[in-house]
Amino acid sequence: MRPSSALLGFALAACAARGAPSGAARDDPHALTIRVLDVGQGDAIYLTNGGSRVIIDGGPDEARFGHLLDSLGVHHDTVDIVILTHAHADHYRGLRALFETARHVTVRYFFENADPSAAGSLRALRDSVAARAAEGSLVYRDTDDPCGDGRPICTLTLRGGAVLHVMRPDPARSTANDRSAPVKIVGADSASFTMxxxxxxxxxxxxxxxGAAGYAADPGMRANVLKGDHHGSCNGVTPAYLAAVRPDAAVLSIGAVNDYGHMHDQAKAAYRAAGVPWYRTDRNGTITITSPGTPGGGYRIAASRPGTDLAGASDRAASPRGCGDDRRLPSPPG
Ligand SMILES: [Zn+2]
Known part of the structure; x- marks a missing residue:
């Protein structure tokens, strides 16, 4: 363990005070609710704890994410932390809805890597973030230095006592996917829930x-729930990964019809071999995880549509030549 990192915290109580606590938070101040939103082919997670609000990625579509924000009542509110895991459109485009003037959302902290990008839509998002930072309403954090002090892990405590560990991505990688910043979510009762x-x-x-990052030791990779990497691609899971995280379940965000063949059969086989059931947004709809945050309170996964280990319309069979070849297989007809 590297206790200096684990103890590196900054409480959000003061800066988050502008946001009105949600009804659930008033009922149970330690309750944690995580919604893996059905945004199509992309990722978007909305988390609340004690009135703190956190968004990890916003999916591929600004209008769709904006509609979801409206349905969640995120209007004239403060979102304490926004994390863009990496610079791909299926993760950042929706986040632009947070900065639409009519929505009146205050974003306190915005995390992303500062990797250069030629994408105009990302530039527009970054311009919005920079404008808010310049006026002093937003604190910008580069995930390569997530707390701005050289440490690889930034630990943030939410108002209900849940904790986020935002971790530096591999600095040596050049592909956007492998520059994804990992996040560990720990409930107010850490024995009850982690993700x-x-x-x-x-x-x-x-x-x-x-390996080199040491995240298996600090902050620890063991978690009750794994957000399945890369939408169920065969290159988003390994036996060693599942052996380290040892999740009770995986939740994956996938478009019902996608050109990538997600989920890949190899990924399903890996989850199956490790005894990990999966939920997927294209079949289950929005997946909601709740933990009361009280000792022994545990956690619960509820999906808009029930079922685990479901198959999807675009799922692609394994190539006998391995995962790398799957990308080059033609899309199924239709
Ligand atoms: Zn993606």
């Missing part, structure tokens, strides 16, 4: 988390 989410990290980044 590991690492965007679209592929096998090289996953090996780095397990």
């Amino acid at each position: 590991w989410a690492a965007g679209d990290a592929e096998t090289a980044a996953i090996a780095w988390f397990l």
Whole structure:
């Protein structure tokens, strides 16, 4: 353990005070609710704890994410932490809805890597973030230095006592997916609930988390729930990863019809071999995880549509030549 990192915290109580606590938070101040939102082919997670609000990625579509924000009542509110795991459109485009003037949302902290990008839509998001930072309402954090002090892990305590560990991505990687920043979510009662989410990290980044980064020791990769990496791609899971996280279940965000063949059969086989059931947004809809945050309170997963280990319309069979070849297989007809 590297206790200096684990203890590196900054409480959000003061800066989050502008946001009105949600009804659930008033009922149970330690309750944690995590919604893995059905945004199509992309990722978006909305988390609340004690009135703190956190968003990890915003999916591929600004209008769709904006509609979800409206349905969740995020309007004239403060979102304490926004984390863009990596610079791909299926993760950042929706986040632009947070900065639409009519929505009146205050974002306190915005995390992303500062990797250069030629994408105009990302530039527009970054311009919005920079404008808020310049006026002093937003604190910008580069995930390569997540607390701004050189440490690899930034630990943030939410108002209900839940904790986020935002971790530096592999600095040596050049592909956007492998530059995904991992996040560990720990409930107010850490024995009741933890979750590991690492965007679209592929096998090289996953090996780095397990090895040189030391994240298996600090903050620890064991978690009750794994957000399945890279939408169920065969390159988003390894036996060693599942052996380290040892999740009770995986939750994956996938478009009902996608050109990538997600989920890949190899990923399903890996989860099956490790005894990990999966939920997927294209079949289950929005997946909601709740933990009361009280000792022994445990946690619960509820899906808009029931079922685990479901297959999807675009799922692609394994190539006998391995995962790398799957990308080059033609899409199924229709
Ligand atoms: Zn993605």
